[in-house]
Amino acid sequence: MTGLEVRIDEKRFNGKVVLRGLEFTARPGEFLALVGPSGTGKSTLLNLISGLDHNFTGSVSWDGETLYMPGESPSQLGMMFQEPRLMPWLSTLDNVRLVSQSRDASVVRNESQVTARAVELLREVGLGDNLNTWPGQLSGGMQRRAALARAFMVSPRLLLLDEPFVSLDMPTGNRLRESLLALCQRQRPLVLYVTHDLREALAVADRVLFLSGPPARVILDYRVELAHPRQLEGPAVAQLQQTLSAQYPDLLSGLIEISLSSEGDSPQH
Ligand SMILES: Nc1ncnc2c1ncn2[C@@H]1O[C@H](COP(=O)(O)OP(=O)(O)OP(=O)(O)O)[C@@H](O)[C@H]1O
Numbered sequence: 001m002t003g004l005e006v007r008i009d010e011k012r013f014n015g016k017v018v019l020r021g022l023e024f025t026a027r028p029g030e031f032l033a034l035v036g037p038s039g040t041g042k043s044t045l046l047n048l049i050s051g052l053d054h055n056f057t058g059s060v061s062w063d064g065e066t067l068y069m070p071g072e073s074p075s076q077l078g079m080m081f082q083e084p085r086l087m088p089w090l091s092t093l094d095n096v097r098l099v100s101q102s103r104d105a106s107v108v109r110n111e112s113q114v115t116a117r118a119v120e121l122l123r124e125v126g127l128g129d130n131l132n133t134w135p136g137q138l139s140g141g142m143q144r145r146a147a148l149a150r151a152f153m154v155s156p157r158l159l160l161l162d163e164p165f166v167s168l169d170m171p172t173g174n175r176l177r178e179s180l181l182a183l184c185q186r187q188r189p190l191v192l193y194v195t196h197d198l199r200e201a202l203a204v205a206d207r208v209l210f211l212s213g214p215p216a217r218v219i220l221d222y223r224v225e226l227a228h229p230r231q232l233e234g235p236a237v238a239q240l241q242q243t244l245s246a247q248y249p250d251l252l253s254g255l256i257e258i259s260l261s262s263e264g265d266s267p268q269h
Contacts, residue, residue, distance in 0.1 A: 002063055003027040004049070004158065004190055009058040010215075011044060018044050019056070020215035026207075028157065029188040033201035036211030042194040045216070046160045049192065050077060062158070078156030078189065080164040084143035086135035092146050093118055093131040099153040121149035125179045141172040148176065152183050159189040163196070174232060177204055181228060202240055203232045210248075220248065 004026045011019040018041040026032050034042050047053040049060055059066050086095045096118040122128060125145040135143055144165060151159060164180075165173045181204060184191060195201050201208045202224055210220040222244070226236050 001025060001027075003030070005059075005061040005064075006045075006049060007058045007060075008045070008048060008056055011041070011048060011056040011058075013044075017215040019048075020217060022058075022211075022217045024209055024218050024221065026190055026192075028190050031184060031191040031193065031204060031206045033193045033195055033205035033208045034211060035195060035198055035201045035208055036216060037213050038196055040211050040214050041216040042196075042211065043162050045211075046079075046162055046192065046194060049158075050079060050160055076154050076157040078151035078154055078159040080144075080147050080151045080159075080161045082163045082166050084135070084140075084147040086143055086146055088135050091132045091134060092127060092138065093122065095135065095146055096122060096150045096153055099150050118149070118153065121152050121183075122146070124183065125149045126175075141168055141176065144168065144176055145179065148180060148183070152187065155187060156189040159184070159191045161191065161193045163194055165200075166195075170232065173200075178229070180204070198241060198244070199232050199237060202226070202237045203230045203234075 006022070006024050008019045008022040010017060010021075022045065024032075034045065036042055044053070048056055051060075086092075087098065090098065093115070097114050119128075119131060122131060122145075125148050127142060127145050127149065130138065130142065135146070138146065148164070151161075161180075165176045168176065177200070193201070193204060198208075205224055208220075208222045208224060209218050210222065211217070212219045224240070226240070230237055
């Protein structure tokens with residue numbers, strides 16, 4: 001099939017089974033949220049799909065071909081983590097340009113094209129005035145913006161996001177989610193978005209995959225039939241959440257959390 005086919009028979013760490021019988025498929029352009037209790041193996045799953053960890057039984061296929069030989073990752077793979085992971089000694093622009101030095105560089109060819117694309121992406125996420133700013137001078141929210149721009153530098157066909165906007169205040173998180181959705185709308189990658197926050201999942205995703213407690217597997221594949229733009233606090237999302245809570249009370253216990261932090265979009269001094 002076209003797209004991603006995941007079948008993890010078993011993934012263990014030191015003999016302990018973390019994932020077992022975890023299966024799903026997804027098509028290009030779909031936006032999937034992976035929701036599950038803390039410590040259930042969501043990041044582990046992304047590591048298997050990205051090819052960072054190939055020590056498991058089962059298979060991951062992309063466009064009908066089994067990925068990957070050990071040490072390989074899929075081409076045009078974009079990733080973003082909880083931590084922005086910017087190089088502190090490089091400017092914001094150079095942090096984004098850096099990605100083009102990877103083997104996915106085939107997408108952008110020469111220096112000026114690389115720079116032009118990085119500038120365009122940084123403008124798109126609202127950092128057009130911060131091209132030469134050091135990461136340490138950016139706020140937490142601005143650093144996530146830079147990380148978001150960097151994830152799109154490879155024109156990703158597959159985009160793996162591991163709680164990318166966790167511990168941001170609600171307005172900052174909302175603005176970043178809007179930027180992400182706008183970029184996805186244009187480039188249509190297949191997105192896997194890990195979150196432990198059901199409201200966030202319902203606000204962004206076409207499908208929500210609910211993972212069980214360990215060993216994790218998919219216990220519900222839920223299609224979200226709401227038009228964009230959705231608001232985290234919107235009535236339709238609240239109603240959906242209520243319906244799901246009524247239908248699947250055990251599934252949702254412990255999942256509905258909104259992180260409130262003081263981290264915002266203002267630069268740090
Ligand atoms: N490198 C590792 N070595 C040993 N155990 C590991 C390793 N990485 C993860 N684990 C274990 O695997 C389980 C799943 O961890 P993982 O980080 O994938 O969960 P998660 O669902 O992403 O958690 P959270 O929501 O808290 O980020 C945990 O019990 C964790 O301790």
